[in-house]
Amino acid sequence: MTGKFTVALAQVSPKLGLLRENLQLHLDTIRRAKSEGADLVVFPELSLTGYILQDLVPDVAIDPLNAPSLPPLLQECRDIACVFGFVEVSDRYNYYNAAAYVSEGRIQHVHRKLYLPTYGMFDEMRFFAMGEKLRTVRTPFGPLGLLICEDLWHPSTLYLHVQDGARVVVTLSSSPGRGVRTSEGFQTSQGWETLLKALSQFYTVYNLYANRAGIEDGAYFPGGSMVVGPVGEVIARSQTSGEDLVLAELDLDEIRRARLFTPVLRDERLDLTLRELTRIVRQRSQS
Amino acid sequence: MQLNCPLVNQVLQGFIRDELGKAGFHRVVVGLSGGIDSAVSCFLAARALGPENVLAVMMPYRTSSPESLSDASAVVKTLGVKSEIVEITSIVDGYFEAQSPANSLRRGNAMARARMIVLFDKSMEFDALVLGTSNKTELLLGYGTLFGDMASSINPIGDLYKADIFKLARYLHVPQSILDKKPTADLWAGQSDEDELGFTYAEVDELLHELIDRRVSRRELLEKGFKKDFVQLVVNRIRGSQFKRRGPVVCKLSPRSVSHDFHYLRDWGM
Numbered sequence: 001m002t003g004k005f006t007v008a009l010a011q012v013s014p015k016l017g018l019l020r021e022n023l024q025l026h027l028d029t030i031r032r033a034k035s036e037g038a039d040l041v042v043f044p045e046l047s048l049t050g051y052i053l054q055d056l057v058p059d060v061a062i063d064p065l066n067a068p069s070l071p072p073l074l075q076e077c078r079d080i081a082c083v084f085g086f087v088e089v090s091d092r093y094n095y096y097n098a099a100a101y102v103s104e105g106r107i108q109h110v111h112r113k114l115y116l117p118t119y120g121m122f123d124e125m126r127f128f129a130m131g132e133k134l135r136t137v138r139t140p141f142g143p144l145g146l147l148i149c150e151d152l153w154h155p156s157t158l159y160l161h162v163q164d165g166a167r168v169v170v171t172l173s174s175s176p177g178r179g180v181r182t183s184e185g186f187q188t189s190q191g192w193e194t195l196l197k198a199l200s201q202f203y204t205v206y207n208l209y210a211n212r213a214g215i216e217d218g219a220y221f222p223g224g225s226m227v228v229g230p231v232g233e234v235i236a237r238s239q240t241s242g243e244d245l246v247l248a249e250l251d252l253d254e255i256r257r258a259r260l261f262t263p264v265l266r267d268e269r270l271d272l273t274l275r276e277l278t279r280i281v282r283q284r285s286q287s
Numbered sequence: 288m289q290l291n292c293p294l295v296n297q298v299l300q301g302f303i304r305d306e307l308g309k310a311g312f313h314r315v316v317v318g319l320s321g322g323i324d325s326a327v328s329c330f331l332a333a334r335a336l337g338p339e340n341v342l343a344v345m346m347p348y349r350t351s352s353p354e355s356l357s358d359a360s361a362v363v364k365t366l367g368v369k370s371e372i373v374e375i376t377s378i379v380d381g382y383f384e385a386q387s388p389a390n391s392l393r394r395g396n397a398m399a400r401a402r403m404i405v406l407f408d409k410s411m412e413f414d415a416l417v418l419g420t421s422n423k424t425e426l427l428l429g430y431g432t433l434f435g436d437m438a439s440s441i442n443p444i445g446d447l448y449k450a451d452i453f454k455l456a457r458y459l460h461v462p463q464s465i466l467d468k469k470p471t472a473d474l475w476a477g478q479s480d481e482d483e484l485g486f487t488y489a490e491v492d493e494l495l496h497e498l499i500d501r502r503v504s505r506r507e508l509l510e511k512g513f514k515k516d517f518v519q520l521v522v523n524r525i526r527g528s529q530f531k532r533r534g535p536v537v538c539k540l541s542p543r544s545v546s547h548d549f550h551y552l553r554d555w556g557m
């Protein structure tokens with residue numbers, strides 16, 4: 001593959017707890033993305049299950065290596081890459097808020113959400129176990145990093161992905177809109193946009209952000225999915241309400257150019273960061 | 288305290304359509320009092336669902352002010368929604384005839400609950416859900432009747448303060464006479480919300496926004512110029528009415544109990 005490829009952000013509204021219906025939604029959306037020329041289609045966080053699952057978590061969990069419901073989806077991904085969100089159950093019966101990268105008809109990589117928001121309206125740690133690893137996955141689009149929603153609000157995750165070689169980072173999200181007292185849409189949507197633009201520019205990478213649509217018990221998901229390029233520019237954005245499929249062409253040469261003009265990654269000092277972090281961790285454990 | 292009215296309008300219309308549709312409905316019943324809250328709920332529903340899918344029920348009692356009915360009728364006429372008038376006088380008076388003399392609070396509660404009975408019955412007849420009309424100010428202050436006007440299936444305005452309701456009403460072009468009049472529960476002649484509460488909505492909305500939305504501490508509130516007694520009064524009201532915002536208390540006996548650790552959304556499987 002050349003350095004150019006097309007991504008599709010699938011801003012869908014899954015039904016809470018209904019795996020079969022949501023699987024069909026994925027199949028339909030993947031077919032549409034393919035017909036529109038996408039090489040990679042990205043779904044939101046927990047796209048296969050819905051978000052505020054609570055006690056439904058064990059009922060909708062799947063073992064990705066042995067899930068009878070998955071083969072149709074995997075087969076649909078023989079000629080397109082796909083990222084979707086699901087509940088993973090491990091062999092230790094831990095449940096994870098997870099994201100899978102699928103290509104060539106197989107799950108190539110699973111990311112388990114690292115930071116589970118448990119404050120305000122969020123209660124994830126009550127129902128999910130925390131992921132422990134952050135790894136990029138090799139793809140035709142270069143090394144790719146997966147993050148889930150709150151993960152991105154800890155920029156160390158993106159830092160690690162980028163240091164590990166990621167040129168494209170995909171964030172799956174189910175972020176409800178909050179704050180209606182400014183003229184620019186939900187306050188939370190503005191927060192995401194600020195974050196995505198700034199981080200793309202700092203790290204000179206492509207950030208793909210897929211947020212869901214729909215409502216769960218009055219929690220309104222305002223979409224606002226977007227692709228942000230390596231100098232912090234919004235390349236494509238979806239509607240801020242309802243389902244949508246937005247496409248964008250990415251060009252890895254844009255990253256090369258961005259890093260020529262702003263070689264902050266080249267100059268990054270991992271040894272310094274590591275040394276100081278080690279000191280801080282040691283001091284905290286002693287205090 | 289500004290409000291992004293176009294955004295709120297879009298979100299609340301989506302909320303009404305989506306939550307209703309998921310539950311298998313496309314119609315609502317709303318009790319129209321002639322006041323601003325129910326007018327705004329009715330406007331949102333008519334815009335979201337089409338006026339033919341909204342049944343506005345006006346439920347006067349014999350002491351209700353005639354302006355209440357004429358203002359409610361203005362909403363019906365403006366929107367073209369379906370409407371009915373159901374007098375609740377015989378329900379309420381029929382009950383109290385056989386009871387010891389009741390004070391105005393008991394009578395007011397009975398009126399609010401009689402209206403609830405009518406609305407939920409009409410919702411069966413009209414194949415609809417009951418649309419709520421309680422705003423955030425009254426929900427927090429507990430200024431409403433439990434299982435009366437606080438009862439509904441979905442409430443589009445429950446996260447908007449009274450001041451926000453006025454802004455949204457203007458944006459939606461609610462009839463001017465409703466915007467101009469003093470808020471009243473109209474449970475007896477001459478009743479006024481602000482006289483009864485002992486403070487104005489403008490004052491209390493500002494305080495609630497700081498206290499609830501921004502979690503400003505007592506010390507900061509005093510520094511901002513809020514009077515200590517006023518803050519205490521409002522905090523007491525919020526605490527004292529928590530029971531109105533929660534379901535009945537269930538005594539936990541089993542490992543998994545409704546209202547303790549049976550965690551599912553209403554939108555479960557929708």
